[in-house]
Amino acid sequence: MTGEHGRPGRKKPGEFHVVNHSVPREDGFAKVTGRAVYASDVRLDGMAYAKVARSPYAHARIVSINTSEAERQPGVLAVLTGNDLAGIDPYYGHAVKDHPLLAIGKVRFLGEPVAAVIAETERAAYEALEFIEAEYEELPTVLDVDHALAEDAPLVHEKAYLGGAFRGFEDDKTHKASNICQNIHFEWGDVTAAFEQAAHVVEGEFYFPMAYAYAMEPYVSVADYSANGLTVYSSAQHPFIVRHDLSKIFGLPLNRVRLVVPFVGGGYGSKSYTKIEPLTSACSWKVQRPVKLQLSVEEAMLTIRNDDARVRVRTAVDAEGRLLAREAMIHLNTGAYAENSPLVAKKAANRIIGPYRIPNVRVHCLAVYTNTVPASSFRGFGATQVTFPGESQMDELAEKLKTDPIEFRQNNLAARGESVHPGLRALDADLSGDLAMLAEALETRKPLPPNHGWGVGVSASDAGSDPVTSALVQVYGDGSVSVLTGSTEMGQGSHSVLRQIAAEEMGAPIEKVRVVGPDTAISPFERSTGASRTTTLMGRAVLEACQEAIEQLKNMAAEAMKTTPQRLTVERGGVAYQDQRLTWPEVLHRYFGMSGCSIVGRAYLRRVGDLCMLPVFWEIGCTGVEVSVDPETGRIKVEKLATVGDVGLAINPAMAEGQDLGAATMGLGIGLYEELTYEGQQLLNGNLLDYRVPRFSDLAAKTELMLAENQDGVGPYGAKGGGEGSLNPVPACLANAVYRATGVRLRRLPLTPERVWQALRKHG
């Protein structure tokens, strides 16, 4: 249904009415007045509350669980354990179906849910937890990747599981029991020969830390299992995938499982895929009443983290400074359940190549089960873990070549239309232009004071995920317009951007356009909200749905104007024929003969045409920092932060820049202080007192946010996604800047004062 307006580059900046303007956010009034409803604010009649009892061991057989004392506590309705799940299929997992909604038979990490108390009040549920008597028999643990990969290592999962049934993961089936959850290998060229011929080779082992996304709203859902089916209000990024999992667990048809996602209090990937919805739903199924399960931040930290990564990589150049080869072995610590780590592994492998022409590549990536908190998506996943080593080595090579790191990158960047990875879409960005803009903002040619250094990094992520997206646009007789979408508003601004696109296309005033959803009972299918897909895919679906509505309106207008649709001229907000002009509300009124009517435009996107080749777009990272390092304390101060958001066309420039600053700030957090630390089986800093995230006082002294708008994406008006890109290279920027400031190369994140100070001392 792509009409001519859908073609990239059709309208240019300056020609748009609503799009490409920094229109205030759609959710502004609700969010500044406290009226915005989040899943944590949902309250249903007759609602009970659940609290979770968690495993005190990392790996143990559950000998027995006695719940009778807990059940006798005042206000308690029921206690649910892994023994009470007969009648449902308690396992879920979109990639590997390995995750029981409560531990069955054994526990695989410290903090795993073992039982849930359902009570009249949250306090009664909480107070009854201590009356659950569980007996465990401890099993040998595997707490890190090396141990998990050792011969005769204890198995986290004794049996192999089926691949998750969701489209896109058919090839991720685990066939034999081992601690290897996913195994990716590919290569091209003659890597061995290339390293032999190289003028310079750099080699190193890098560590990317275990981190916590800290969405400020912890996981929460309210489930209502009744004769009508299952309705769940949840803080889920991907309601349609959760619906799929719940339909399988409870044996319900898709139209009997309804997911409603109100505002989401931050996601950053941590709320992608299914989380606590199966457990909450099972609690409701058990007591036949609505049940709310609200986790605390401490519990959220025991629910999902990112995959920490050890990356051994070497890169070769010839004497002219051309990249010859890269070889990498990536080990991801995936924790106790697969979650999205099989995809994280795929992406890490793809993304270690960076946006460069490298003729010889060999990559091996393992996602490995361990007895730790499960790992999954975290903003930029895969790219974050491997861009740190990849871009650190670009600077190391530039030094060997005695050349400027920006010039060295410029000589090796793939141009727009050039392939970086055989089998994937050619690069759709002008990274060379982006990098030039960045270098100018960082003033890299200017001499620096002592202990100051700048660093840059670039990345290209195969983004957008599977392009299966649909949208409905309802055009009303009073000139108002509703967009029905399955995209989740978690702060990234999906609803604001979709509203601007609909206002642009339908010629409706922005305040008359409303965005509804996601509510799987009324929203058409959207695979997910992640991988920066929404502007590109949902934005395009909304644009095409508007165009389809306009086609219908043209036919209706032609009837009213006694002519053929071909003779009509579409003007903004209506049609003209000779000296007659009808607005869309007038067309509807003439067609139906009454007011209050509406029509529905629709669009379905799938993998055909210009969306056939994956990724649907490359998400670009192009960032730089200037730091100063205090030689006495090892403390790093960020003097300057610069980002280039290569987004094709910013539907809302202020929001696009806001995404870049937010993403880069997360990169500074992981680069400088964020790390989940284990001591033995126990997560040591699993709370916000001990886990340090960026604060106001960590603001860079200067910030420059830039956009590159070349209209080179497949999204609406040539747009493509952003919001992850400006995180990915930031840790490498920091490490490169510290090297320039001090001569010390750090390969382990975060760059805490202690680590920097130790390295400085060693360096002398």
Added chain:
Amino acid sequence: MKLSFEVNGRPVALEIEPQETLAEVLRNRCQLTGVKISCEVQVCGSCTTLVDGQPVSACTFLAYEARNRRVTTIEGLSNGARLHPMQRAFIEEFAFQCGFCTPGMILAATALLAENPDPTDAEIVSYMDGNLCRCTGYLPIVKAIHRAAGLLREEKGNA
């Protein structure tokens, strides 16, 4: 036990449990869900509520401590559809994304301007350091506070 206090300009009398926090009472008994609970250890500031104009972390503040005092939540800041200058400034500067920290952020910033109507960047950073935001990278919030300071001065000038 009985709790009498003023919430957003109205007298409220309630029967509460002694262990209830101000955040629990406001969210569960007064339906003021603009009070957001996140870290529960007085680190993040998302539950920031004004008691006699001073910002407190309602997650760890016993409701009983608010007896006979004046409590302001985000719901009490705007006058119907007419937004407080700080709220307008947050919208105009894109000073939020997910919005979960926003009620606490706006209330803390309002308390700052009540003490210091024309703060410098450094004063804003120092005062606001106990309010976390995971989305924005803070800079737009600093800009919003400056803008609100300007709007408030204008309002005063016109009054």
